[in-house]
Amino acid sequence: MLYDVSLTIDYSYDAASDRTRNILRLLPSDIPGVQTVWQRLLTVHPRPQERRDGRDFFLNETSMVAWHRPIDALKLQLTARIERFEPAPIFDFSPPLDELHHELLMVPSLAPEAPHHFIAASPRVALSGAITEYAWECLNEGVTALGAVEAVGRALNRDMAFDPEATDVDTPPEEAFEKRHGVCQDFAHVMIAALRGIGIPAGYVSGFLRTFPPPGQPRLEGADAMHAWVRAWVGNQLGWIEFDPTNNQFAGTDYITIGYGRDYEDVAPVRGVMRTSGGHETSQAVDVLPIEEGAA
CATH class of the missing domain: 3.10.620.30 (C8orf32 fold)
Structure with a gap:
């Protein structure tokens, strides 16, 4: 099954932050026999002054981002096209x-x-x-x-x-x-x-x-x-x-x-540190759209 996936996460802060650093675990990756990622893009606004993509110990895709100037809002947007495979039937060959x-x-x-x-x-x-x-x-x-x-x-x-x-x-x-x-x-x-x-x-x-x-x-x-x-x-x-x-x-x-x-x-989508005062608000929107439906 082919899917177009989109995710938007918005943060707004009561006061502009100073020196923000986050690690993002939002990018899907290929998993043999489970799924293939044909396209993927993670955009971050405002554009971070540092960004480094890699993998953690459990081989999850990570994006480390940082700002050295104040920001009062953050938008994370993921778009991806992913093929998910039908799992094999499960026969119980497990031990007692x-x-x-x-x-x-x-x-x-x-x-x-x-x-x-x-x-x-x-x-x-x-x-x-x-x-x-x-x-x-x-x-x-x-x-x-x-x-x-x-x-x-x-x-x-x-x-x-x-x-x-x-x-x-x-x-x-x-x-x-x-x-x-x-x-x-x-x-x-x-x-x-x-x-x-x-x-x-x-x-x-x-x-x-x-x-x-x-x-x-x-x-x-x-x-x-x-x-x-x-x-x-x-x-x-x-x-x-x-x-x-x-x-x-x-x-x-x-x-x-x-x-x-x-x-x-180990898999929190957004984790990090920032220096600010006051609270924040966040919202999230996700769409998982089968390609056949999206093309109609």
Whole structure:
């Protein structure tokens, strides 16, 4: 499936900033077997006095930008054409959950894709006794690693409510789990904590999700959104699989990946420092438009 993707993020500051520096993780990249990026462009206004594009440890595309003069607004615009491939059917060749740690010990690599980076606590996801206990209660005896991922993801979708007012970007997963409310970031963080607690390496995926209007309703511009879901390592044969607990499904052709990390901290779209006073306002608009629809 071919998509034209556009993203606009606007910031306005109460007072002009002095010496602003940001790292942006907004550029999609090729992922073999998952997606191909045919075109991409990230524009920054006002034009930064420094810009350096590269990759971080997890091979996510990064853009480091800086201004050495005051700015009172910032606009980030991404346009891209991306082909997302149909995922192969998932057949459960994963080991029983209680044998997964043996396969984990057989992985000799500490490369970015290695599951060892995703089994312990990370900056935004602590191991939680309450979340781990919940995860074990979701499982049947003799469950496979893949079956455990699916069982935990579907249980969280059932037991947590999507509520954009309940949390913010800094809410810890323990709080979102206690409230049983949150947004996609919270669903992902809670699921990551749950899977790690039962011995399954798990990480965070940042990207876009194509959404569909209600039957009979027109598609609204800007109705799509940046999204988060979970990847989990389920053994040497299947490797990494991706599940979206917010929408109770494995990631498919409606998902476009921007970056992978241990949690949100590793893939935050915009992160940086600035010297200013007062607050700021921000807005975001996303369109994920199939090419066939865009050409009509």
